[in-house]
Amino acid sequence: MSDHFSQVSAHYFTSRPHYPKALFEWLAGLCPERQQAWDCGAGSGQASTDLALHFESVLASDISQAQLDLLPKNPKILTRCTSAADSHLLPNSVDLICIAQALHWFDLDAFYTEAKRVLKKEGLIAAWCYGTPIIGDEHINQLFQDFYQNGVGAYWPPERKHVENGYASLSFPFSQLCSPNFELREKWQLEQLLGYVQSWSATALFIQQEGYDPVDTLRNALAEEWQTEITIIWPLTLLAGRTAS
Template structure:
């Protein structure tokens, strides 16, 4: 698993969209017990805080200590800088494993062995991702999609293709559950969108390789068009299943 986000951890913490509350009402409702949740690949805790509303204890793990350091303090959340294959949790101890926007970075064979080791008999595992957002202004959306595909398109890590494909090419060796449709939805000013783009792994790689920030070019292109808050939508892809395979 590669660390693509330590260098953009501040942008990731402040600028990523919020997951829908309905998601965190649906998932715990499927768990027979709500003692222990594991937010694997937690980043700066975008899912951890919501999980803590429903579970007695939440482990937020990530390979980036810089990301974990930004997670808001919560007595129900404990952090661990470790790989997805090494939770250090006891066997048969976890009611819910969540992998939010991170499964495509994992060594899946090793992670799935660990997930099956720590999940309780009726434990639940849920992995989700969201791809390129849809901007609620046609002209702005066209410029944004062009930036995604052509501006920084060559700088996306190869694992990004799994997000674009909605995880259809990834194995998921669990008893699958059908799920409702969820989406992320925000009303953003231009600078909020720019902060989000600044948090991309592709943006970080572009700056590292080219020596300048491509977000400035996008900001200039959109500045005269962005007159107020605009709705931004990310359709969410969810894989959910039971421990039994």
Template sequence: MPQFQDHFAPVAATYASARPSYPPLLFAWLAKTCSARDLVWDCATGNGQAAVALGDWFTRVIATDASSEQLVHAQPHDRVIYRRTSAEDSGLRDASVDLITVAQALHWFDLPRFHREVRRVLKPNGLFAAWSYGRLRIDDPAVDRFFQSFYSETLSAYWPAERHHVETGYRDLAFPLRLQPVPTFTMTDGWTCGQVFGYVRSWSATAKLCEARGEVAMDSFIARLLQIWGDPERTCVVTWPLTILVGHPLDDSI
């Protein structure tokens, strides 16, 4: 088993406050699509963003993560129980889970082992859903050009190799499911310059950039971003491409 690499421990506090929200309609649809709403396993929960949304629809949510630093910043919810454990060894009972969710994390897993764990804990009629959002776009062309350059050029050497799977919308990840159609969900928001900067600071690649070059690298980024943005309280529409894969595991393929 590959050793767990906690890419987000250095930015866990920022991650908890700066990451975008998932579409509320996604959680409503998942609840409607599930045959029962007793128990959800939110795997690699991070700060619990998906877990607390699921808690509004399901009786219990077991939210697990291998990172103790992420769990320190997890959001409380009466129906959510947080546990520190790996994706590949959940500690859950056999055939006990109605829904398994993985938000923005499937690309980090030991997939053969995780798929076996999914088959073990999921009920025969249970549902498995994984989603990921890619690189954001900003509706101001000048701001967007600068942002894309920073993402693709300045940070190019600092992204973990697994980030490739996010960029390709999980097209090349094994996903042994009987896939079912999913409605179109929009992931968009109106952000100020400060919110965009906070989001950038939550990236693992940004943390590695600062380790290599010092904080001056981000001082330069925010100064240039502010210059292009203008009024720091002005909001721009930001949009993320959202990949959602939902289905039932195939018994003979995991």
């Protein structure tokens, strides 16, 4: 698993969109028991806090201690800096494994071996991702998509392609369930969008290689166009399943 986010951990914590509450309600409703959830690749806990509303205990694991250090304190949540292939959880102990916007970074064979080891017989595994947002102003959206493709497009890690194709080419060796359609939706001012862009792995790599922040270019392009809060939507792709019997 690659760590692309320690250097942008503060932006990741403050500026990522929120997952819909209905997603966690749907997942919890499919679990016969709600004792233990594992948020694998948890980052700064964007999913962990919501999982703690439904489960007695949540393990939030990530390879970035800088990310985990930002996770809000919660007596139900234990953080552990470790790889996706080494949870330190007991066999057959987990009711739900969640991988939120992280599966594409994993060594999948090693992770799936670990997931099958720790899942209960009726346990559930769910992985999801969201791609490029759609901004509810046509002209601003065009400028934003151009920045995504041409401004920082060359700096996205190769794994980004899996997010762009909705995990269509990733293996998922579980009995897959049909799921509702979910989306992330926010009303943001311009600076909130720019903070989100600063949390991108591509932005971090651009700054590292080019020596300046490309977000300043995007700010200049959008400043006169962005007058108020604008609705932004991220369609969400969800893979959910159980261990095949």
